[in-house]
Amino acid sequence: MARPAAAGWGERGAAGPEVRLAVASEDEGGIGTAAPPDRREQIEQRLETLGAVYMLLEVWGRDQRRYRFHCQVAFAGGAQVTRSFEANGQFPLQAMERVLHDVEAWRAQASFTAPSVLR
Secondary structure, three states, X not given: OOOOOOOOOOOEEOOEEOOOEEEEOOOOOOHHHHOOHHHHHHHHHXXXXXXXXXXXXXXXXXXXXXXXXXXXXXXXXXXXXXXEEEEEEOOHHHHHHHHHHHHHHHHHHOOOOOOHHHO
């Protein structure tokens, strides 16, 4: 089954942000099958736990042989203020793992409050 092309998502309901991975690919052999679904789901769930409100995985580059993973993570207190993380890789999981590593490192050292300029 082909996955629909997606430019992004991040709909917010009354109960909070709805977070799903948007996959920008239409062929069955593309992004959707290049990374094991269980590991992709683990990364998505971990990023959600860390505050992800937006994720996008897409084919990237002139030759369309690389992948770009973009993620926006909310500061504590809501999804209004976010920090963006992005990585490219030869494989989807490679890009996703890099972003997860960066988000975990940021959360480990960063305050969970929005910058004072934005409050």
